[in-house]
Amino acid sequence: xxxxxxxxxxxxxxxxxxxxxxxxxxxxxxxxxxxxxxxxxxxxxxxxxxxxxxxxxxxxxxxxxxxxxxxxxxxxxxxxxxxxxxxxxxxxxxxxxxxxxxxxxxxxxxxxxxxxxxxxxxxxxxxxxxxxxxxxxxxxxxxxxxxxxxxxxxxxxxxxxxxxxxxxxxxxxxxxxxxxxxxxxxxxxxxxxxxxxxxxxxxxxxxxxxxxxxxxxxxxxxxxxxx
Amino acid sequence: xxxxxxxxxxxxxxxxxxxxxxxxxxxxxxxxxxxxxxxxxxxxxxxxxxxxxxxxxxxxxxxxxxxxxxxxxxxxxxxxxxxxxxxxxxxxxxxxxxxxxxxxxxxxxxxxxxxxxxxxxxxxxxxxxxxxxxxxxxxxxxxxxxxxxxxxxxxxxxxxxxxxxxxxxxxxxxxxxxxxxxxxxxxxxxxxxxxxxxxxxxxxxxxxxxxxxxxxxxxxxxxxxxxxxxxxxxxxxxxxxxxxxxxxxxxxxxxx
Numbered sequence: 411x412x413x414x415x416x417x418x419x420x421x422x423x424x425x426x427x428x429x430x431x432x433x434x435x436x437x438x439x440x441x442x443x444x445x446x447x448x449x450x451x452x453x454x455x456x457x458x459x460x461x462x463x464x465x466x467x468x469x470x471x472x473x474x475x476x477x478x479x480x481x482x483x484x485x486x487x488x489x490x491x492x493x494x495x496x497x498x499x500x501x502x503x504x505x506x507x508x509x510x511x512x513x514x515x516x517x518x519x520x521x522x523x524x525x526x527x528x529x530x531x532x533x534x535x536x537x538x539x540x541x542x543x544x545x546x547x548x549x550x551x552x553x554x555x556x557x558x559x560x561x562x563x564x565x566x567x568x569x570x571x572x573x574x575x576x577x578x579x580x581x582x583x584x585x586x587x588x589x590x591x592x593x594x595x596x597x598x599x600x601x602x603x604x605x606x607x608x609x610x611x612x613x614x615x616x617x618x619x620x621x622x623x624x625x626x627x628x629x630x631x632x633x634x635x636x637x
Numbered sequence: 638x639x640x641x642x643x644x645x646x647x648x649x650x651x652x653x654x655x656x657x658x659x660x661x662x663x664x665x666x667x668x669x670x671x672x673x674x675x676x677x678x679x680x681x682x683x684x685x686x687x688x689x690x691x692x693x694x695x696x697x698x699x700x701x702x703x704x705x706x707x708x709x710x711x712x713x714x715x716x717x718x719x720x721x722x723x724x725x726x727x728x729x730x731x732x733x734x735x736x737x738x739x740x741x742x743x744x745x746x747x748x749x750x751x752x753x754x755x756x757x758x759x760x761x762x763x764x765x766x767x768x769x770x771x772x773x774x775x776x777x778x779x780x781x782x783x784x785x786x787x788x789x790x791x792x793x794x795x796x797x798x799x800x801x802x803x804x805x806x807x808x809x810x811x812x813x814x815x816x817x818x819x820x821x822x823x824x825x826x827x828x829x830x831x832x833x834x835x836x837x838x839x840x841x842x843x844x845x846x847x848x849x850x851x852x853x854x855x856x857x858x859x860x861x862x863x864x865x866x867x868x869x870x871x872x873x874x875x876x877x878x879x880x881x882x883x884x885x886x887x888x889x890x891x892x893x
Contacts, residue, residue, distance in 0.1 A: 424881030425888070467872040469879065487856045487870040488665055508830065508852050509823035522834060 411576050411607035412441040412464070417473030417483065419463060433459050437473070437631035439609075443575070446598065446608040448622040451629040457611045460628055461578050464609065465500050466490040477576050495523055499574035503581050505553055505561045513539065513556075513564055514549045520572040531571075538567040541597075543590055559585045563594075570597055577601060579610035583617045595621055639701050641666050641807060641839050642687070647696035649679075649686050655863035656682035660696070662858065662868065666806070669833055669840045671854030671871060673847060673886070679863035680843045681811060687841065688728050688809045689718045700725070700807070723753045727800035731812035733792035737784045737799065743770060744780040746799045754803055769798040773828060790821035794828065801832060808840040814849055826852055847890055851875055859883045 420432040434456050441447050449457040462468040463482070464475055470483035480493050494500070499520075507516050514535050521531035539549060542563040548556065553564045562585055569577070582598070583591045591614075598621050602608060612618035618625070640663035649656035657679035664670055672680045685691040687698055689710055699707040700721065710718055722728070730736040737746050747766040748756075756762050767777050773794035775787075784792050793813065800808065813829070814822040830853060832838060842854060850857055850871055857874040859867040859882070867880045878884045 421877075422879070424884050462876065466870060468877040469869075469873060487873075488668065490870055491668075491855050506851075508827045510820070511827050 411443045411478065412439070412609065413474070413476040414439040414460075414464070415474045415476075417460075417463060417475060418471050419459065419468065420471060432633040434463070434631050435633045437628065439626055441576075441607040441609055443605040443607050444602050445624070446602055446610060446622045448618045448625045449609060449611050450618075450625050450627050451632075455627075455629045455632050457628050458580065460631070461500075461580060461609065461611065465498065465578055466494070495520075497574060498576045498578070499569050499572065500578045501566055501569035501580065501582050503562070503584065505565045507553060509554055510552050512550045513544065513553045516553060516564060517567045517571055520568060524572055534571055535567065538571060539564075542567050542593060559587070559590070562586065563590060566594055566597070570601065573601075573604060573606070575606055577606050577608045579608060579612075581611055581613060583612065583614045591617065638665060639707065640664060641668075641701050642841075643697070643699040643707060644687065645697045645699070647683065647686050647693045647698065649682050649691060649693045655679070656691075657686070657860070657863045660865055664807075664839050664841065666839055667833070667837045668856065669838075669842065669854045670856045670858060671850030672841065672843045672858045672860060673845060673850055674860035675845065675886075678860040680860050682863075683860070684809055684811055684841065684843045688726065689722060690728075723750065724803055725806045727803075727805040727808040729793075729796055729800055729808060729810040729813050731815045733784065733789070733796045736796040737792060739784050742781045742783055743775065743787070743795055746784065746795060747802050750799055750803055765802060766798075769802045770795070772832075773798045774824075790817050790825065793817060793821075793825060797825075797828070797832075801836070801838075804836065806837075806839060808838055810840060810842045810844075812844050812846075813842065814846065815844070822849075829853060847875060847887065859886070 415438050417434060417437045419434040420430055423429045437460055449460060451457055459468060463470050466482045473483060475482040477493060477498050480489055482490060514532060517535035517538060518531040521534060544560060544563055553561055566582055583594050586594060595617055642664040645661050647660040648658040660683055672683065674680045686693040693711060697709045698711050700710050702708050710721065744763060744766040747769050748762040751762050751765060767780060770780060775791060775794060784795055787795060814825055817825065833840060844850060854871045857869060857871045858865055859874065861882050867874060867883045874883060875887055878887050
């Protein structure tokens with residue numbers, strides 16, 4: 411499902427003396443449907459960078475990033491928008507929403523965007539929020555005022571609302587209590603069972619060992635660090 | 638898929654000064670494009686050239702008309718262009734008073750655009766007006782009030798209702814949330830997002846507010862000194878800006 415071949419990237423900081431910083435070189439990775447691969451490596455090694463390149467919010471200098479039959483490295487913005495709507499989900503660490511939109515609508519939005527009827531989308535959102543233990547009295551409020559753990563669970567509910575064939579998870583269990591952590595791990599397992607190809611960053615080692623089939627150390631792709 | 642709007646090599650000069658130059662892009666149905674840049678970068682000039690308010694010095698703005706497919710709106714006749722402006726196009730001004738008739742009731746403002754496309758039945762027009770005022774969260778009991786009696790945020794929502802009542806396919810917006818306080822802005826952004834999705838609208842939004850484009854626009858175009866210096870997916874341009882000016886722009890935003 412996901413095929414990454416020999417990708418590289420560098421940042422050019424024009425306003426800081428045009429410093430050019432190579433951050434990724436020769437990265438390759440394949441993830442099959444139903445498989446979960448963990449990206450590992452020290453902080454700054456490029457785990458999040460690779461994740462953002464896959465999602466398309468970082469440009470890729472060379473190489474190919476195939477998600478299904480779309481190459482994210484060369485795709486037009488319009489193709490990436492379609493890809494994100496129907497194929498590639500992303501649960502980031504931070505929730506970014508329009509202020510004053512209710513939690514229920516935030517979670518239902520990916521479903522509405524793919525043409526699901528309002529009633530069905532709302533019902534799915536309710537199920538997910540209940541499963542993730544977000545109290546029902548909060549559903550009509552905007553998640554911007556929620557605690558860190560609650561925001562993260564809203565983010566997860568939103569990311570799992572639509573059954574994407576490919577999923578990127580950035581620290582999905584980071585600030586969760588044991589009960590919710592178990593729920594999220596179960597949801598990831600279910601996504602694998604239905605055939606989703608998953609790439610994740612987990613600092614929670616127990617979770618990583620439980621859920622991931624393989625690990626990939628990105629240190630090998632960091633220019634200057636590779637052996 | 639045919640693009641809804643095809644812009645090719647638009648240029649507009651003010652004497653020897655460049656308004657905007659070498660602008661080309663395609664916009665597809667359902668797509669929202671943001672244009673950002675500092676004051677004087679040419680973004681409003683460009684928007685006005687696209688919307689037919691200014692005649693570009695050269696270049697083509699082709700629109701996928703319902704009747705004849707792609708037509709160059711720069712060379713089409715004035716009545717045809719005006720007809721587009723009343724039907725398939727909408728223009729939301731920064732200052733609501735530029736887009737509203739201030740001495741006509743709220744209902745009249747919305748109904749007027751319907752009458753311009755030959756709606757004649759008073760009851761139907763009033764019902765549509767009430768429906769649209771409701772969608773932009775203006776209660777029915779305000780329908781006979783003039784916009785002068787409305788707050789800035791309400792005027793802006795009324796302007797949006799007036800523009801969208803005829804079911805346009807392309808909306809031009811010039812700083813639609815400029816000058817509104819942040820809580821009103823948020824509500825307006827949510828409203829616009831919902832309308833874009835429900836009506837499969839395409840929109841071109843000029844703004845200098847990067848937070849607004851991040852939430853509303855799929856794609857982004859960055860302008861400086863009349864030139865387009867960077868384009869791409871909105872979050873890509875904001876998260877991984879390539880051009881020196883864009884990097885400066887993004888890193889200059891104050892964190893709240």
